[in-house]
Amino acid sequence: MASFWKKVSRERRPEETVEAVRRRIEGLRDLVDKNNEVLELISKAGEMLGGEYVFDRNSLASLAQQLESATRMVVFNLNAITGDRYPELVDALKRADASVRATLESRLFVPEADIVIFLENVGDELSDTVGEKMARLGSLKKIEGCPVPEGFVITAYAGQLFLEQAGIPGMIERWRSGSAAEREAGLAGLSGELRARLRTAALPKELSRAIGKAVGDLRRRDRSAAFAIRSSAIGEDGELSFAGQYETLLGVAAGDVLGAYREVVASLFSDGVMRYRQSAGLDPAQGLMAVGCLAMVSARASGVVYTLDPANPSRRVLQISAARGLGRAVVEGGLPVDRFEVSREPPHEVLSRSVVEKKEMYALGRSGGVDRTAVPAAERSLPAASDEELERLAATALRIERFMKAAQDIEWAINPEGRLFVVQARPLRIMAAAASGRRDLGEAASRYPVLMKSRGVVACRGVGAGPVRVVEGTDELDTVMPGVVLVARTSSPRLAASVAQAAAVITDIGTSTGHLAAIAREFRVPAIVDAGNATQLLRDAGEVTVDAEENVVYAGCVRELLEDQLLRRETFSETPEFRLLRRMLRKIAPLNLKNPRGSNFFPQYCLTYHDIIRFAHEKAMEELVEGHRLMPRPGDRSVRRLDLTVPLELIVIDLGGGVGPADESGRLNSAQVTSRPLQAVIEGLGTEGVWATGPADMDLDGFMSSMTRSQALTDQTATRPDLNVAIVAADYLNLSLRLGYHFNIVESFLSESRNDNYIYFRFTGGVTEMTRRARRASLLRQILAANDFVVGGSGDLVIGRVKKIPFDAMVERLRMIGRLIGYTRQLDILLRDDSTVERFVKGFLEGRYDVVSSRDEEGTERRRLTR
Amino acid sequence: MRGKRRVLILDDEPIVCERLKPALEKSGFEVETYTDSQKVIDRLVEEKFDVLVTDLKMQGPDGIDVLRFAREHAPATKVIIITGFATVETAREAMRSGAADFIPKPFKITQLRDLIVSLTGSRTE
Numbered sequence: 006m007a008s009f010w011k012k013v014s015r016e017r018r019p020e021e022t023v024e025a026v027r028r029r030i031e032g033l034r035d036l037v038d039k040n041n042e043v044l045e046l047i048s049k050a051g052e053m054l055g056g057e058y059v060f061d062r063n064s065l066a067s068l069a070q071q072l073e074s075a076t077r078m079v080v081f082n083l084n085a086i087t088g089d090r091y092p093e094l095v096d097a098l099k100r101a102d103a104s105v106r107a108t109l110e111s112r113l114f115v116p117e118a119d120i121v122i123f124l125e126n127v128g129d130e131l132s133d134t135v136g137e138k139m140a141r142l143g144s145l146k147k148i149e150g151c152p153v154p155e156g157f158v159i160t161a162y163a164g165q166l167f168l169e170q171a172g173i174p175g176m177i178e179r180w181r182s183g184s185a186a187e188r189e190a191g192l193a194g195l196s197g198e199l200r201a202r203l204r205t206a207a208l209p210k211e212l213s214r215a216i217g218k219a220v221g222d223l224r225r226r227d228r229s230a231a232f233a234i235r236s237s238a239i240g241e242d243g244e245l246s247f248a249g250q251y252e253t254l255l256g257v258a259a260g261d262v263l264g265a266y267r268e269v270v271a272s273l274f275s276d277g278v279m280r281y282r283q284s285a286g287l288d289p290a291q292g293l294m295a296v297g298c299l300a301m302v303s304a305r306a307s308g309v310v311y312t313l314d315p316a317n318p319s320r321r322v323l324q325i326s327a328a329r330g331l332g333r334a335v336v337e338g339g340l341p342v343d344r345f346e347v348s349r350e351p352p353h354e355v356l357s358r359s360v361v362e363k364k365e366m367y368a369l370g371r372s373g374g375v376d377r378t379a380v381p382a383a384e385r386s387l388p389a390a391s392d393e394e395l396e397r398l399a400a401t402a403l404r405i406e407r408f409m410k411a412a413q414d415i416e417w418a419i420n421p422e423g424r425l426f427v428v429q430a431r432p433l434r435i436m437a438a439a440a441s442g443r444r445d446l447g448e449a450a451s452r453y454p455v456l457m458k459s460r461g462v463v464a465c466r467g468v469g470a471g472p473v474r475v476v477e478g479t480d481e482l483d484t485v486m487p488g489v490v491l492v493a494r495t496s497s498p499r500l501a502a503s504v505a506q507a508a509a510v511i512t513d514i515g516t517s518t519g520h521l522a523a524i525a526r527e528f529r530v531p532a533i534v535d536a537g538n539a540t541q542l543l544r545d546a547g548e549v550t551v552d553a554e555e556n557v558v559y560a561g562c563v564r565e566l567l568e569d570q571l572l573r574r575e576t577f578s579e580t581p582e583f584r585l586l587r588r589m590l591r592k593i594a595p596l597n598l599k600n601p602r603g604s605n606f607f608p609q610y611c612l613t614y615h616d617i618i619r620f621a622h623e624k625a626m627e628e629l630v631e632g633h634r635l636m637p638r639p640g641d642r643s644v645r646r647l648d649l650t651v652p653l654e655l656i657v658i659d660l661g662g663g664v665g666p667a668d669e670s671g672r673l674n675s676a677q678v679t680s681r682p683l684q685a686v687i688e689g690l691g692t693e694g695v696w697a698t699g700p701a702d703m704d705l706d707g708f709m710s711s712m713t714r715s716q717a718l719t720d721q722t723a724t725r726p727d728l729n730v731a732i733v734a735a736d737y738l739n740l741s742l743r744l745g746y747h748f749n750i751v752e753s754f755l756s757e758s759r760n761d762n763y764i765y766f767r768f769t770g771g772v773t774e775m776t777r778r779a780r781r782a783s784l785l786r787q788i789l790a791a792n793d794f795v796v797g798g799s800g801d802l803v804i805g806r807v808k809k810i811p812f813d814a815m816v817e818r819l820r821m822i823g824r825l826i827g828y829t830r831q832l833d834i835l836l837r838d839d840s841t842v843e844r845f846v847k848g849f850l851e852g853r854y855d856v857v858s859s860r861d862e863e864g865t866e867r868r869r870l871t872r
Numbered sequence: 873m874r875g876k877r878r879v880l881i882l883d884d885e886p887i888v889c890e891r892l893k894p895a896l897e898k899s900g901f902e903v904e905t906y907t908d909s910q911k912v913i914d915r916l917v918e919e920k921f922d923v924l925v926t927d928l929k930m931q932g933p934d935g936i937d938v939l940r941f942a943r944e945h946a947p948a949t950k951v952i953i954i955t956g957f958a959t960v961e962t963a964r965e966a967m968r969s970g971a972a973d974f975i976p977k978p979f980k981i982t983q984l985r986d987l988i989v990s991l992t993g994s995r996t997e
């Protein structure tokens with residue numbers, strides 16, 4: 006595919022070429038700006054989810070609008086630059102807009118999904134597809150030591166297919182077309198008709214096939230004979246406010262799963278549910294259902310545990326009710342049950358017990374379903390759960406509470422072998438009067454010594470306590486225990502696995518919009534980043550409490566703060582606005598197009614705004630790199646040759662504000678450069694000693710002859726070195742270098758606003774054979790990593806990225822890159838073995854560049870030059 | 873030691889009240905929240921508050937009405953406007969009508985808290 010630049014070079018006269026290039030580059034710059042704006046908005050939306058922001062529905066609508074218009078500009082610019090090469094991207098944008106808008110308007114929007122999804126693949130992010138209840142159960146499965154029965158979810162997408170095939174939308178439409186009075190009068194009738202239809206209509210073939218196969222898989226895994234078929238409705242408030250109104254069937258035999266599925270889906274339209282929706286101001290006939298199919302725990306005992314006393318949370322006890330057999334006795338209250346109160350402190354002593362006589366219990370019937378059966382006389386007065394089981398139950402419940410960051414209401418079951426299962430967990434409703442009796446937290450907290458205050462940025466709100474664990478290198482991560490306060494130097498993505506299990510996270514470096522912060526939010530782990538020297542401050546702190554709301558770290562365990570968090574009636578993340586934001590983010594933020602060479606790197610695979618801008622940015626950069634072969638022309642002031650004190654020939658193309666006014670000569674010296682990123686690179690280039698030949702005033706001929714000499718050393722085909730080009734603006738630099746025989750791109754944006762800042766470093770090629778080139782790549786990777794770059798690439802390709810760091814840190818790194826350009830120019834020739842790499846890395850990082858110029862025999866002590 | 877500073881919050885979006893109340897209480901303020909502007913007008917007459925935080929667009933008396941009422945009947949109460957429809961014009965009108973400050977939504981809780989602290993001269997701890 007001929008790039009734009011090649012096309013214009015062929016078709017136009019040279020003066021026009023430069024002007025056209027300028028225009029295209031301006032389009033590119035706007036694309037990069039808007040691209041950054043979209044990234045910024047996505048980050049901000051993510052931050053809002055972290056809980057530090059106060060916002061309402063209107064804020065979300067305006068956020069969506071800003072995202073839409075910035076993304077549209079990115080797409081527009083890409084097509085302007087490339088001569089409308091990507092019309093499909095416009096379609097992708099329309100699709101993304103539609104799904105975000107539907108989310109905002111709280112229309113039920115069913116993402117296309119598999120018919121069934123196994124529970125281990127389900128998490129919070131799938132609640133649109135599997136319903137709140139199953140999404141939460143899937144999240145529980147992620148918690149270490151929280152056993153959840155095996156199972157799968159029949160998705161809302163499948164539910165939609167079923168409703169459509171059964172003709173439900175048409176029936177509802179007919180009812181809707183009536184007058185208000187007719188609708189009211191016809192509601193009960195509609196309810197009956199819809200349910201009757203769903204009980205008899207044929208299931209779509211793909212559904213019955215997929216469900217049948219999943220049931221088979223589940224039976225092979227679990228060998229269970231019966232299943233629990235549970236409702237998991239989709240919608241505004243999900244299962245929370247509709248609790249108990251939808252059908253759940255227990256003890257369903259494999260052959261009856263499809264029938265039970267119909268029953269549960271039909272409960273969407275029960276008279277009670279439709280009336281409830283109406284009273285809540287919702288469309289009574291609008292509903293969608295995902296259905297969970299779980300291996301039935303043939304329970305010996307089961308019940309409910311509250312992690313606090315909802316009437317009196319300050320008592321610090323767990324309340325457990327327990328019945329023999331299945332849990333229906335507890336949930337529905339039909340039979341007398343045992344009640345226990347257990348301490349929240351390990352070893353969870355039983356503080357009070359009320360053991361009743363249990364004459365009957367619920368058990369799985371022989372032919373499916375649930376029967377009420379007699380308890381053997383000798384066992385009637387025994388407690389339904391032993392003290393050991395209660396202790397285990399308490400520990401598990403508190404683990405869930407820690408993960409969910411709110412007091413919990415948990416349904417549990419113990420099988421005949423004594424294994425404990427969690428079958429459901431939801432936030433515990435604390436009675437309003439109890440929650441409002443709050444203590445003065447400020448006063449309580451002031452009794453604890455403050456170790457750190459207002460350092461860094463809160464990345465995920467919340468309170469967590471535990472022993473401090475300082476992590477220096479990523480190799481230590483295997484030994485990090487769950488429940489610690491993880492304190493690390495950088496917010497490396499490699500910490501992710503440990504973060505998920507930590508009580509809280511603090512890092513010295515990092516931003517609240519980074520990857521680690523996103524993970525902390527996903528797992529609701531309180532996090533403070535960019536705290537400067539937390540690793541030192543907290544090194545020997547022992548147990549601490551991290552208040553990532555007020556941004557304070559206290560010595561010891563501040564129980565009052567931890568409890569306060571549990572008592573909030575609804576943690577903020579359960580409010581409708583947060584759910585809406587979470588749903589919106591799912592349509593906006595995930596990046597599906599990760600690899601530019603991947604098979605899905607095409608417009609039609611762009612699902613989110615993030616995908617769209619990623620695609621556009623990549624294609625725009627390709628355009629730029631392909632089109633960098635430009636020559637300065639006499640009289641043109643926007644393309645000039647830069648005079649440097651080092652042997653580097655550089656053509657500078659100014660997009661605006663990147664260089665000062667030209668003098669008569671038409672040449673440019675480094676003092677006239679006003680592009681801040683280029684200034685920093687030039688400063689680094691000029692560092693004494695980094696050019697192997699010394700910082701000599703060398704003209705192009707000298708440079709060329711040195712090039713020729715070094716070529717002769719290794720006998721490579723001698724080609725004229727291409728020109729090096731810097732495209733600059735006041736805050737922007739795109740540097741393409743062909744020095745020696747490697748190709749190096751540095752792109753950077755440098756401003757006071759750290760979220761815009763980034764450096765992209767790409768390096769490939771070299772004179773020597775692959776091993777030595779790979780050694781140089783390894784050297785580069787080590788040096789970049791030591792400077793906080795995220796490093797990738799394989800073989801002789803090195804890609805390094807650093808972003809969102811403050812101005813001064815950017816300048817420092819750009820200078821480092823300047824030094825690196827000089828230092829590595831011909832380094833591959835010298836890299837005889839791996840130990841040399843190590844020595845050169847060390848030399849560079851310590852500011853000793855002479856290791857390059859002194860070419861004595863290996864093993865001899867090297868001459869040390871002072872800088 | 874003086875008694876606690878009292879803050880009155882008015883926003884017809886319950887989430888704003890729900891978020892601000894615990895956060896400000898944690899900082900040692902006494903907080904009352906309302907989603908109905910008429911009730912706030914009543915409360916301003918009944919008792920003294922150090923700060924009123926109010927949204928602009930609401931059913932019934934809107935934020936500017938409440939602000940004007942507060943300036944007239946409770947002049948010692950400092951008024952902070954929070955709104956999602958932040959334009960220069962609305963900000964200007966709010967300030968002209970005597971608001972002590974203006975914060976566009978979405979905002980960080982700490983931003984509002986710091987503002988209240990500086991307006992009331994109370995210590996953060």
